[in-house]
Amino acid sequence: MTCKSNADLQAIVDEVRSISEKGTVADYIPALAKVNKSDLSVAIYERNHSCIYAGDYMRKFTLQSISKVLVLALALQDRGVDYVFDRVGMEPTGDPFNSISKLETSIPSKPLNPMINAGALAVTNMIKGESENERWERILQFVSCLANKPNVSYDLEVANSELETAWLNRALCYFMKQHKVVEGDIEELMMTYTKQCAIEMNCFELARIGAVFALNGLDPETGERLIPVHIARICKTFMVTCGMYNASGEFAIKVGIPAKSGVSGGILGVVPEKYGIGIFGPALDEKGNSMAGIKLLEILAERYNFSIF
Amino acid sequence: MTCKSNADLQAIVDEVRSISEKGTVADYIPALAKVNKSDLSVAIYERNHSCIYAGDYMRKFTLQSISKVLVLALALQDRGVDYVFDRVGMEPTGDPFNSISKLETSIPSKPLNPMINAGALAVTNMIKGESENERWERILQFVSCLANKPNVSYDLEVANSELETAWLNRALCYFMKQHKVVEGDIEELMMTYTKQCAIEMNCFELARIGAVFALNGLDPETGERLIPVHIARICKTFMVTCGMYNASGEFAIKVGIPAKSGVSGGILGVVPEKYGIGIFGPALDEKGNSMAGIKLLEILAERYNFSIF
């Protein structure tokens, strides 16, 4: 299946591209900082196997926080709903994604939801496997399957760079280890988590993953079930309540599309029953979301009535 | 228009009624404590002017926090979206509905959303009117219109009782006055807010209000526009992200119906394009939501596929 360039979509991309100038590229690691700030690409995957795109849709980027929702889908299959939510909450939070305070003030200590770093680390810790390597391979395999891309890989430079500097995530892990929310070796967990964040993809592949969620877990090409329906719905719900960091509430009101963003500038969007959307625009706003990506989704939602509300 | 008893619905009511035994009735004021813990009534208002009910559907209860979403709809009409959200945020919070800490730690000081007490007090403060009395009459008039009930009134005993003991809400008001989030006389604001919470209704009337939101602001009987479409959507979105106190995330996942609850045990539910739901079940869980009401909505969502996710 191929993706076709679309003039209407290109017009929207051209319209919003300039907004990126006000944003800033994530620069906490050198590997992320070297992207082109004005890049902007989008793909929309329709359920009937067709796909349209605008911008340089083959440009690769790392999933970063977008991976949180994919690994959650796997963990829920591995462990079941009760096991997962005994350890990680379901509530949105008004705090930043990397905050540690609530872990201390909540009784019992439990990350508020799987979309903040603490919760996502706990979720990755739940993936089944005899070894760190097996857990990692299972994640990679699951993502390959969702993206229909056999050779999904990760950006080694990004992963190594993050591994060397992710002190805050280590703090979250050790804090949770104290409270028995995570178990096992923290450096191994950090390695898996860091690699999952560094998985590479282009916006077309990401749009296909969105289509799987749009179809409540079915492969948009073969119709095969890739994710159980109740799990696909849980994932979409989290995209609405917590998918865009602590701008999720505003995004739900202004856009209304279930979505998950990453600091690389990627956004995974889901129009239920209809479309998967993949976006890459690395200039971020202060909350860590792609500026042009959000604007683009806002226009799409308005023009084509994509909001679920 | 009349509402008809429905056997299927009654069967569900009978099924979940016993769950109320584990809950507790709000007892912070005597007027609320004197209800019958095992009461449970529900009405579902369909867009085609029909309505079904189960339980004692004429039993009245006070709106309490349900009023927050109605007054928000009026404030958005009075002041516009920008004015309102300059003063009150759009983000869900992991904190309890009456928490004050985030007002202190957020910069600038601003209630996180209009569904927590601080935000709701600020919203009531935005209602236009020359006097406290005029503001109150406009609220009453708007709610009358939504419920299609000319003589909507409030429970004087509940209102007075709350006014005498609502020290925490006064603390929130004065804190916001310091930070210029609210203005004017605090006791007058407290009076309006307390009366709005004490507005009385039965589950049929509440279901009709739900139908207005389900139809994105249209009167389900006359088709007249009662709320602008963009405002009706904003309200529904807040019901999803923040409607059930700090159990909103869990409710979105398990039920997926836009809803707003009150400590009286009322719940306003909205099935987009289709139904308005009104529930009264005064036995509350620890988060302050009607226990039987939540269970009832969970069963309805599952059986009739009401979830928006």
Place this chain on the structure above:
Amino acid sequence: MTCKSNADLQAIVDEVRSISEKGTVADYIPALAKVNKSDLSVAIYERNHSCIYAGDYMRKFTLQSISKVLVLALALQDRGVDYVFDRVGMEPTGDPFNSISKLETSIPSKPLNPMINAGALAVTNMIKGESENERWERILQFVSCLANKPNVSYDLEVANSELETAWLNRALCYFMKQHKVVEGDIEELMMTYTKQCAIEMNCFELARIGAVFALNGLDPETGERLIPVHIARICKTFMVTCGMYNASGEFAIKVGIPAKSGVSGGILGVVPEKYGIGIFGPALDEKGNSMAGIKLLEILAERYNFSIF
């Protein structure tokens, strides 16, 4: 008894006066803002009835937070140690003096100590009296006695001005009323508290009060007991652990003199067994302490070995 000008002291005053240029005068109410930023006066009251001063020692200023330690001494006499500390804690806090968050997160809700606003409001609420007026007269009478000044009065303009704008203190009061830390009418409490903060004095009179504490409660002129010894010691201890807002720890290390400051720029200092110190220097640092006053005490402590450590 009279106070004599002292050349050595004047030299120190001249040395530190210029530091005030970097400070800012409290300007949250107009009445406080109209002072001369470079004013600086100091008096040291010796136990043998002698007193030295430098600067315009007759210049009056309002006590503001300095009153907290005086009213505490009265409340401890009125109610006893156990009653007072059942309602207000004894622990220093890392938070600003007007913070409300800890009231919410502490279980049970209790102000951390009597030197922060919440604690001081609770202490004023404990003063015995049949009416607001009687409570106020008893405070005034007690302060008159400590200062040996029959006609102690308060600055009506400052008091009224604060009463009109002290929204944050009202928030603290109502929050504590909810948790039964304070009782009775909040506006009456606010009135008493506001007047106690507006009590006027010059640095000589303040130094005499310091001498009473230095002598563990004895009148430095007559030897009469004005404060029970155990209460005088409790007050001195709070001056060390919490007297200088959230710069108390640093002040203890750098200066080591039990002291209490106010946002008017006054500081009450106590050199145990020896001296009472009164200072007025209205230019404040960012924590709310007199910049020149702190520097002056630092020099005195170093030169004359005044530190208790």
Place this chain on the structure above:
Amino acid sequence: MTCKSNADLQAIVDEVRSISEKGTVADYIPALAKVNKSDLSVAIYERNHSCIYAGDYMRKFTLQSISKVLVLALALQDRGVDYVFDRVGMEPTGDPFNSISKLETSIPSKPLNPMINAGALAVTNMIKGESENERWERILQFVSCLANKPNVSYDLEVANSELETAWLNRALCYFMKQHKVVEGDIEELMMTYTKQCAIEMNCFELARIGAVFALNGLDPETGERLIPVHIARICKTFMVTCGMYNASGEFAIKVGIPAKSGVSGGILGVVPEKYGIGIFGPALDEKGNSMAGIKLLEILAERYNFSIF
């Protein structure tokens, strides 16, 4: 020099011993849990080389948090006052000793003081040395010198046990590493810190260390200067404002002796110019201080007027 049994002191020990029954022994690691709850020993070291004791004064215990004040004295010598307090604050905190929230909410991120775990870890990180081993040897050597005990050693079982379970301290370290408050390898820092906490001593040796601080840094036997006077005073000040965890304020009021406690049940007390006090009583109160130890110091303070206030 030897320490003599003293009947008066023994009477006090006998009087307070029973209070330990209400306390609990630290049991977060097995090595600490196996002590005898009713143990109680005390030694008072006088400046004129004499010493009295009561109870089994040769019973060894680990320093735990008492080590914080000793290592602070060394770090201040190694780095100077400005360097140390650029990285660690001087303010007491109302939070528990192992809390992480304030690190997140304070701007810039900085431990509030060197007596809480975060601050103490940062201080240990400042000790000079080419390697972890050299830093550790310098700490050991400094403590040996203070205790006049050539072969000071640490409890290997306690140290290893803590190292295996101190997840919270690791969380604090990594959080501070993110904010550049600590540098270098965290596991090495954890090793040094854990060993310093496990240094073993009896109450006589601890009392001698107290005497060094009582004499502002002089060896009580030889008169040799072991700690610069300004550093000894800083340490004593921290013992008053932050020495007894978040019961420091209450202890200052009720006892008034500069002191530092550890969860092993040890307390180091300092009566300025006069005595060093060493206590061991492993039954702890809820704040983590020796119950009998505190009571013993309260009686000593009252009977012999040891309070500095």
